[in-house]
Amino acid sequence: GAGVSQSPSNKVTEKGKDVELRCDPISGHTALYWYRQRLGQGLEFLIYFQGNSAPDKSGLPSDRFSAERTGESVSTLTIQRTQQEDSAVYLCASSLAAGGNQPQHFGDGTRLSIL
């Protein structure tokens, strides 16, 4: 595809439910990143994948959060037993390779609302 695609664009769920967010990176991009953006705030790094290397999970806020990526394709971010503080926009980005000099290309995000 032309850009990073995220689904769903919006998700409303009840507290305590599990949610799964999906990210399709740009074809050929080996690095994939997940961020959380709370209302009116900046980007909070969650996790990143680079090829077949072990992911950097250092930003995951709790063990309720997990993410998977198969090879260099789709990634899913799962939040178990959702809490109201999980309400945010979850942004996915991909880049051609990992590295501090690699521009990241962002999807439009999934807006998650926990009732």
Added chain:
Amino acid sequence: AQSVTQPDIHITVSEGASLELRCNYSYGATPYLFWYVQSPGQGLQLLLKYFSGDTLVQGIKGFEAEFKRSQSSFNLRKPSVHWSDAAEYFCAVGTKGDTDKLIFGTGTRLQVFP
């Protein structure tokens, strides 16, 4: 550890006025520097980047930014703002070898009055 500061949370300008958004970073060497723009309900779009060389870089939509090593700054400028420039602007820093992540500032919200 590296960090990025955007001291202005919210800026308001009139259409046609000039604009400067501030960004300061903390890092022991010259970092890779980026500016992104986020329109409401959308993801972030890259405006411009600096890696090395000419310290004044040109980006899309008429934006430019200047790297000043002595001030650890990478301020974003535009000579004449358009109403469509109203958005959130994020400065980001990438480092050489320490980490593969970009560190983002907290953003500056730009409001443009007609």
